[in-house]
Amino acid sequence: MNEYVAKALAIDCDSVSRYLVERLREYIEESGLKGGVLGLSGGVDSSVVAVLLAKATENFFLLLMPSSSTPPRDMEDAMKIVKMLNAEGKYAVIYIDDYVKALADAAKVEDKKIVGNIKARIRMTLLYAYAQKLGYLVVGTGDKSELMLGYFTKYGDGGVDVLPIGDLYKTQVRQLGKCLGVPEEIVSKPPSPALWEGQTAEGELGVDYETIDSILYLRYEEMRTREEIASMLGIDMSVVDKIDSLVRRSQHKRLPPEIFRLSGRAIGSDWRYPRRYWNVRPWA
């Protein structure tokens, strides 16, 4: 990674993890719910969030939802996290192939991307069912790189209540993973949504995460030009443009759906309230 960017993206692990754990604890408490449930894939993002969640509350639940396209190694890695967190009795394994097939058949689809998205949305459905059953929140595991690129399924892994590591790039999540004691083989594993066999994020995107994160940081946090970034990173401008285009085209995934304006005051426009709208009480 470019030295300048590496320095900018270096995190103080202790303070960042303490901060995230405390915010997660507080978020759960304020929501009035009892704990959090998350989908554990055996990748670095969900492993890191699982560790943070387990530090924030003893009321956590890990759902492992493999399909036929899940590499066996991912399940082994997920079980390492289950053990590491002493989550005996706080996890479940649900094989989702039957449900995927049923929905794909019902929709008459075979395309691997469409079926892949069905998988992600089945997992979301199961997570919410568990959350409601247990009185927990659904804790998302998306990182900033994925969110910026739109590299997630809308209402699939994107369908969550809170995103604790949503402001950390993938390479920063790896740093956090290391200092939280997530096993090295999980931290260094090539990221993959595993929605179909052989899928890897870097293969699909055509760019490695160190480069992706460097471009995202320089383009959107330091607001540098495409030319400058290409020259700083020693890469072709087309790579910068590709990332740029992914970010711009996926904007709809990061925002609530557009509402067509008619009234004097409309949601999403000039009706702007904080999430903690419920805190307001009439006071006499």
Add this chain to the structure above:
Amino acid sequence: MKIELAQIRPILGDVERNFLKHKEIVETSDSDCVVFPELSLTGYVLKDLTFELFRYSEMAVERLIDVAGNKCVVAGTIKEVRPGILRNSAAVIVGGRIDYVYKFYLPTYGLFEERRYFQRGDPARDLKIFRHAGVNFGVMICEDAWHPEPAEALALMGADLILVPAASPMRRLSKSLAIQDSWEALLKAHALMNSVWMVFVNTVGAQEEEFFWGGSMVVSPLGEVKLRLKTFEEDRATYDIDFEELRRARFFSSFRDHISSFHRVLARL
């Protein structure tokens, strides 16, 4: 003069709970003056709740009078100065009477959107000096400390102590807490340039996406940080301000030399 820095974590939008916290702190304080953060009665990231909450926060201020007794209390609130015109304010309760200090510089950049909701104060009318426990002091709110004029004006108008209620959110935790270094530099500069005591009381805790970092501090007229509160958690502490130190600092500073013609130049810019 003994000052209490009440670095609280307001519950966004819950004026009643915030009022009860103010009450408890004021009632249990052995100080002469209790200072709360900016918008301490309402929380900061209010968005359109501003329009719903100003009445409650005004009521809360009225009730603080009874709680205050002989103490002075500075609390963050919204003040409706004319029907429909709201200002980001500090209620200053001294001797059982309420007065208001309004924020002049309303940040509207990055995550801030204050000018969407508030009208700014008018320096010609709204710069005020208060007197309590034998001390002349002024109050300026958060962003006003990022400009030279409010502190300079208060000091020249007679303030020996400037209270700065604030709601400063954390950015870039990945490195050191850069915003804390910036604030410390600003407070030291104001203290040194104006030969005054500076008391900064920041909000702490999460409000929506943001997180306020706390780290309230007292800075002497010689630019030394005399008291530091915790970062990232609620905290309260008192500091006994020594005005002999202020006197000595002024003997050996050029504070007395104010060349007002600079301001005639500034006024034309």
